[in-house]
Amino acid sequence: MTxxxxxxxxxAAAIAEARKGLAEGGIPIGAAIxxxxxxLVGSGHNRRVQNGDPSMHGETDAFxxxxxxxxxxxxxxxxxxxxxxxxxxxxxxxGFPRVIVxxxxxxxxGIDWLRSFNIEVIDCESEECVTxxxxxxxxxxxxxxxxxxxx
Amino acid sequence: MTxxxxxxxxxAAAIAEARKGLAEGGIPIGAAIxxxxxxLVGSGHNRRVQNGDPSMHGETDAFxxxxxxxxxxxxxxxxxxxxxxxxxxxxxxxGFPRVIVxxxxxxxxGIDWLRSFNIEVIDCESEECVTxxxxxxxxxxxxxxxxxxxx
Numbered sequence: 142m143t144x145x146x147x148x149x150x151x152x153a154a155a156i157a158e159a160r161k162g163l164a165e166g167g168i169p170i171g172a173a174i175x176x177x178x179x180x181l182v183g184s185g186h187n188r189r190v191q192n193g194d195p196s197m198h199g200e201t202d203a204f205x206x207x208x209x210x211x212x213x214x215x216x217x218x219x220x221x222x223x224x225x226x227x228x229x230x231x232x233x234x235x236g237f238p239r240v241i242v243x244x245x246x247x248x249x250x251g252i253d254w255l256r257s258f259n260i261e262v263i264d265c266e267s268e269e270c271v272t273x274x275x276x277x278x279x280x281x282x283x284x285x286x287x288x289x290x291x292x
Numbered sequence: 293m294t295x296x297x298x299x300x301x302x303x304a305a306a307i308a309e310a311r312k313g314l315a316e317g318g319i320p321i322g323a324a325i326x327x328x329x330x331x332l333v334g335s336g337h338n339r340r341v342q343n344g345d346p347s348m349h350g351e352t353d354a355f356x357x358x359x360x361x362x363x364x365x366x367x368x369x370x371x372x373x374x375x376x377x378x379x380x381x382x383x384x385x386x387g388f389p390r391v392i393v394x395x396x397x398x399x400x401x402g403i404d405w406l407r408s409f410n411i412e413v414i415d416c417e418s419e420e421c422v423t424x425x426x427x428x429x430x431x432x433x434x435x436x437x438x439x440x441x442x443x
Contacts, residue, residue: 189360193359193360194356195355195358195360195361196348196352196353196355197347197356201347201352202347204346204347205345205346205347205348207346208344208346209344209346209438210346211438212441212443213441214443225381225385226381226382226384227378227381227382227384227385227386228381229381230376230378230379230381230382230384231377231378233377233378233381234376234377234378234440234441235378235441236441236442251381287360287362289385290363290364290385290386290387291387292365
């Protein structure tokens with residue numbers, strides 16, 4: 142149905158959100174939700190640092206910004222980083238059929254678990270996403286660990 | 293370490309949040325986070341209807357209101373209803389060792405999954421919680437289904 146060109150175009154919206162977060166002094170992880178026609182439904186980025194809000198990961202901020210939806214069964218969640226268990230749970234609970242991740246090298250999260258429910262997970266293996274986040278983590282290891290609940 | 297009296301006292305804080313949500317015209321599900329000494333760290337309730345915010349379940353609102361925490365490894369999540377996959381993912385990702393649920397009859401969510409990671413799940417089997425939510429669902433089935441991502 143979709144091709145690599147589409148995936149990268151959608152991923153660009155999530156990367157733009159990640160860069161916006163970085164410019165605000167936050168963790169550079171972004172996400173975007175698209176419908177079947179490739180129309181943007183909502184996008185967002187991690188807000189731990191800038192809003193002091195631990196509940197807003199890229200995916201949950203995009204989910205909030207998409208507003209109330211009757212169904213997510215034809216929507217695609219796009220995120221610069223493989224979703225953590227919190228965000229993987231969101232994807233499963235609300236029935237997203239497809240997730241496009243920028244990368245899963247820095248953090249793998251729940252992508253194998255999502256695949257076990259026949260949720261399609263496409264990994265773009267984006268060097269841009271890896272570089273963006275690993276540069277941040279090198280400078281801010283404590284904030285990164287806090288964001289994923291590690292000691 | 294704790295007894296049924298403690299569990300019910302903690303649950304009362306989550307129920308108070310659920311009732312606050314109901315009074316605002318929202319889905320009556322509430323949550324509260326306590327530390328080892330039984331001190332309230334944060335509490336919240338579902339905000340789908342009143343804030344138009346699908347990302348705020350009881351647990352995620354309590355998590356947000358608790359603010360940034362270095363660790364959740366000594367905290368207890370208390371919720372009037374068994375956590376959905378989204379909220380179960382939150383509990384797993386951030387390493388909560390214990391969850392107290394008001395009831396799991398109306399909705400079971402991810403409690404067995406949480407138990408499989410040795411997260412302690414205490415079910416208070418509260419009739420008050422069952423009645424509060426089932427009365428709401430009877431009057432508002434579409435909103436309830438939307439809140440758990442069902443058709």
